[in-house]
Amino acid sequence: MTICIGSLCEAGKAIVFAADRMVTAGYLSLEFEHQEKKIEGIKDFCVVMSSGDALVALELVEELKRESTNAKTVAEIAGKLHKLLVSLSLKRAEQTYLIPRGLDWDFYRERADRINPQLYMILDDYLSKFSLETDFLVAGIDEYGGHVITVDFPGTIQYLDKIGFGAVGSGIPHATVSLCLDGQTRNRSLAESIHAVYVSKRKAESAPGVGSQTDMGIITHDGIRFLESKHLETLAKVYENSMKTQIDLSLIEKIREEISIKK
Numbered sequence: 001m002t003i004c005i006g007s008l009c010e011a012g013k014a015i016v017f018a019a020d021r022m023v024t025a026g027y028l029s030l031e032f033e034h035q036e037k038k039i040e041g042i043k044d045f046c047v048v049m050s051s052g053d054a055l056v057a058l059e060l061v062e063e064l065k066r067e068s069t070n071a072k073t074v075a076e077i078a079g080k081l082h083k084l085l086v087s088l089s090l091k092r093a094e095q096t097y098l099i100p101r102g103l104d105w106d107f108y109r110e111r112a113d114r115i116n117p118q119l120y121m122i123l124d125d126y127l128s129k130f131s132l133e134t135d136f137l138v139a140g141i142d143e144y145g146g147h148v149i150t151v152d153f154p155g156t157i158q159y160l161d162k163i164g165f166g167a168v169g170s171g172i173p174h175a176t177v178s179l180c181l182d183g184q185t186r187n188r189s190l191a192e193s194i195h196a197v198y199v200s201k202r203k204a205e206s207a208p209g210v211g212s213q214t215d216m217g218i219i220t221h222d223g224i225r226f227l228e229s230k231h232l233e234t235l236a237k238v239y240e241n242s243m244k245t246q247i248d249l250s251l252i253e254k255i256r257e258e259i260s261i262k263k
Contacts, residue, residue: 003171004049006139009193022211046140051169171204
């Protein structure tokens with residue numbers, strides 16, 4: 001699927017975000033790395049990243065941009081995205097399971113007694129399991145400080161400000177474990193956080209569906225700034241050099257000698 005990461009730093013006065021470029025096209029049952037970023041600026045203080053079906057995400061994000069013209073807080077933007085996600089989910093579920101049977105939501109809810117009980121049970125099972133399989137991460141800074149929020153199907157909003165970081169996509173376990181083990185918190189410096197988020201993205205590449213290309217940026221009260229290619233190249237060098245560190249096995253070799261069974 002993908003990986004999208006957002007982390008607060010500088011006591012909540014800055015945010016570092018990152019994402020890959022792996023695109024999932026559900027209608028084609030296809031995944032591929034695209035040239036377009038999956039990070040969308042909604043306002044000059046907020047970005048939205050998505051995992052799952054790229055076409056569903058595009059539809060929702062474009063509508064979100066139109067509806068967020070007067071939005072002044074990150075929570076307001078996340079709330080609008082939540083409503084759009086729920087609305088589209090209900091619409092697609094109706095189109096998939098109800099309309100082909102000559103039904104709609106009004107009939108299903110208000111005149112259930114006129115539907116064959118067995119069919120009703122089958123429909124209820126299908127509808128309860130329906131998913132757009134598309135989740136979002138909202139990150140931004142407003143007058144109340146920095147915020148990292150996830151909006152998951154079927155429209156659950158989670159505020160991760162206390163934890164200080166969050167992620168969506170198939171690489172969640174790898175990215176979040178990396179950040180936890182690295183001791184990432186909202187009080188770390190911007191430089192430390194840029195490194196930690198980059199490392200977590202690279203770790204997430206071990207997960208299925210996570211691409212190797214990386215987009216990163218920061219948000220401060222001055223706005224949104226994306227890292228340039230030269231910055232990402234520097235981060236890659238630092239990361240690769242750290243992976244080459246050799247472990248001194250001399251003391252462990254002594255243990256091996258002591259426990260070896262002599263014939």
